[in-house]
Amino acid sequence: DAGVIQSPRHEVTEMGQEVTLRCKPISGHNSLFWYRQTMMRGLELLIYFNNNVPIDDSGMPEDRFSAKMPNASFSTLKIQPSEPRDSAVYFCASSLVSGSSYEQYFGPGTRLTVT
Amino acid sequence: GNSVTQMEGPVTLSEEAFLTINCTYTATGYPSLFWYVQYPGEGLQLLLKATKADDKGSNKGFEATYRKETTSFHLEKGSVQVSDSAVYFCALLKAAGNKLTFGGGTRVLVKP
Secondary structure, three states: OOOOOEEEOOEEEEEOOOOOEEEEOOOOOOOOEEEEEEEEOEEEEEEEEOEEEEEEEOOOOOOOEEEEEEEEOOOOOOOOOOOHHHOEEEEEEEEEOOOOOOOOOOOEEEEEEEO | HHHHHHEEEEEEEEOOOEEOOOEEEEEEOOEEEEEEEEEEOEEEEEEEEEEEEEEEEOOOOEEEEEEEOEEEEOEEEOOOOOHEEEEEEEEEEEEOOOOEEEOEEEEEEEEE
């Protein structure tokens, strides 16, 4: 049973370049979450979707960040233009919101380095 | 608003020692409580959960009891192994929502 799939696992890019991170949630899940993890700020929720609709994007740092979920099996997080302070590990997680079950399943993360 | 506070690490232990990681929360209503574990280079994995007061979650020798009177959900393991070295996150999910609130994480290092 495949878990949450993220690609790429590692990304190194130069300041000013566009970066696109990809996520495939677990089949059948109806919620998807994007997190960012850094030593300084810990784990931060950037945005989450229910049934492909963005519900809360209050954690998105600024307009350089955007996220889409065109269908139930795919989501992207885009940074344009990227800056060194965007260097972090970005996690995608998915869950099935049903009754009292809200467990989130995390992907392995994408380690982004912006030089 | 909702918040989770957990003890700062790192916590360094010898193998077979007893582990406790304190976690307290602030929330309205009756949240569900979780412990997640992050092994080096990996994403977070659910370790255990409790959905109502006095529930005890348990998994892999770890336990935590949902204490509403003290708003706590402390994680314990009686005898740790080197393979338990990881970062542990306490989290809450408020009722009627699906947005987790995480604590800052506690790094645990178990030495042989």
